[in-house]
Amino acid sequence: MLKNIFKKKEINNAFVSPMSGSVVxxxxxxxxxxxxxxxxxxxxIEPTDETVLSPIDGEVVDVFKTKHAINMRADNGAEILIHMGLETVQLQGEGFDILVSNGQKVKAGEPLAKMNIHTIIEKGCQTVTPIILLNGDEYKISNRTTEKHVTAGNDQLFQINKK
Structure with missing residues (x-):
């Protein structure tokens, strides 16, 4: 029993897809x-669905005022950015429904946002969503998926580990 007190907490380094769609x-x-x-x-990810889920267990660091991007910190310390669409900052939040707030703790698979794909396309923007490791000087991506299509909350995109 005492062994368990001093055991390091196991941290999940898996990064699951926050969206269903095609891998780019x-x-x-x-x-x-x-x-x-x-x-x-x-x-x-080129999304086929409007729901954006948390890819990690961690914390919402910053929801951009324009609602097009969410910065998160995983429990292992890795910082990631989910940038919903390209040139979507110009929409000033139109087409996005944010379901979390700054400082909120989240588990992988919990909804973060809804992204109205039709509105984004109608406004002349692209829906392809980059998912970026921001502190790559401290962490690295490994075991990157080779799948062409992923399902939100189910399929692992990659792992993030301390260098």
Whole structure:
């Protein structure tokens, strides 16, 4: 029994897909900031569903005022950005329904937002959603999926581990 008191808490490093859709290599995202990994490494999803789930157990660090992006910190310390669509900052929140708030603790699979794909397309934006590891100087992505299509909350995109 005493062994369990001093045992390190097991941290889940799995990063599950926050959206259902087609997997897009980051290098193929039609935006240089993401495709050239200026913000960090990651992957993108072309969504087929409007629901965005938490990909990790952790905390919501920042919901952008324009509702197009959510910054999160995993329990293992990795920081990630879910950038819903491209050029969507110009929509000033139109087409997005945020379901969480800054500082909120979340578990993998919990809803974070709804993204109205039809509104985003009608307004001339793209729905492809980059998912970026922001603190790649401390963490690395491994075991990246080779699947072409993923299901939100079920399929693992990759693992994030401390360097």
């Amino acid at each position: 290599p980051l290098e193929e995202v039609p935006d240089q900031v993401f495709s050239q990994k200026m913000m960090g490494d990651g992957i993108a």
